[in-house]
Amino acid sequence: MEKINLKALWIEELESFLDKLGEKKYKAKQLAKWIYNKGVTDFEQMTDLSKELRRKLSEVAYIGKLKLTRKQVSKIDQTEKFLFELSDGKRIETVLMREKNRVTVCISTQVGCALNCIFCATGKSGFERNLSAGEIVDQIIAVKGYLKEDEKVTNVVIMGMGEPLLNYENTVKAIRIIQSELGLSISAKRITLSTSGIAPEIYKLADERLKIKLALSLNAPDDELRRKLMPIAKKYPLSEVLEALKYYAKKNDIRITFEYVLIKDVNDSEEQALKLAKLIRGIPCKINLIPYNPIKECPYKKPDEETLIKFRDILYPRAPAVTLRRSKGEDIQAACGQLKAGM
Template sequence: GTEKFLIHLSDENVIECVLLREGRKITACVSTQVGCAMACQFCASGLLGLERNLTVGEIVEQALHVKNHLQHDERLTNIVLMGIGEPLKNYDNVVKAVRIMNAEWGLGIGARHITISTVGIIDGMHRLAQEGIQVNLAISLHAPNDITRSKIIPSNKKIGINNIVAAAREYFKATRRDISFEYILIDGVNASKQDAESLIRLLKGVQCNVNLLPVNPVEEFHLKPPSQETIEMFCKTLEKHGIVVTLRKRKGDNISAACGQLRLQRHKYLWKKEELFVK
């Protein structure tokens, strides 16, 4: 199943990473910053703001803890940089860490089995396209237009959804790697038939797939996932127009390890409270 690790850093901060098992696919979901400045309105990672960037060693260390925790017949196959923080705001350390995790002398994880997630940092996307590493790029889109996206992702006001999609096209042109668009479905916010149709228009001609995920509960935000019927309607509407859609299963929401639930822990009482931690 899914397991969450608390990593105790040298400056007394605590970050989280997650081990996800899906058959023979075993993934480490790692953090890239202590906290996050993006303040997405469905995600616990930004509740305390940004403390600092993680070092190269602190990023790689998380994958090592997960690897060392595995059973003797298990092998770490995938790494996703989708934990706490915005990876492309810690660009240099993230790219160095990815190269180490990819190298044969490092963790030996194939580049195509490594995914970097971003809220849509345009200059970072342009730089990544020129790095010559065949990693996957996942863009946290979560809305089909600027009005809705700016409400739930405040940083969108400065970026703009059309600029993000244009940068995604450029990324594909340079790397020939399909883009993944992550889309959290929130009841009454971004999950109507009209939203699905707007998303189809936005992504027309982009070589991509869309990962749909019903929103996970975060105490501070009071957001609800849509009904199963609405989720299926949204899915089918996209598929009817030739978009490749994956409806992601919830993993780890019972231990607050699911998408949007990881958070920076600063309080020392945690050491008494949590059973599993890494020092």
């Protein structure tokens, strides 16, 4: 009989697994805590479970673990990029960023991505498969093992490889594990999911009432340009996506983050800044401006400093909050849109 990977199951599934083993369901919580909260992979270390149960578990189950194949550290900041191998040999990347009191892990939800945004390295390599909830969560558990003694993960951003809302069920399950006290115990307000704008799934996510932060990868102030930069915009026009975001903001009582990657001579003009301010009017939000990170597969460039500042200054105070973000880990291709897992 093939052994079951327990790091793919959450409480109800662990309960039914234990039930089938003839064990009491309440032990699922103890098991979950060992697997996700303590990151233990050896049943022998689960000291509050009986010897008999530990023996049974090791006969029929195992606890999967990502295999680290490479770790790079940025010389500019302390950003670290991890290349992990999954059980089927496929590879994903995860990024650890440090900033003042924050330690943020940026996790992937798919191997590759089908959406092919023109500025993104992940999209260039195509889609291979969805990650399981266990594989999504395991990136954080694995990175925790490389933190300094006095550090802990404070924030999680679901912005790595892939479109999380196209791997909806596994991503939501992973978020529940990340939030739970039996899991990673990271509060909703410290988790941000970034989407390219899959409108129907945004409504669905709103109704889950997870209360996590939601970011839209916007990148253009109108549909015409957005369709050129992000092919998915042909399916979901801005009017539809913005309505879905308003619904999300209302249901979860949060403000939306708009991410806008500034690309030289593509979306960085004064006129486009004014158009952008008008577009988001009335939505509780903040705008993150991200200077484009060049990748060798694309001819695009980063705007010069003066253009970046001018764009920001036109937007603020027309928009409620604007930050001009400095990319992390650019020298190790760990910045936004640069992840490709050696594909």
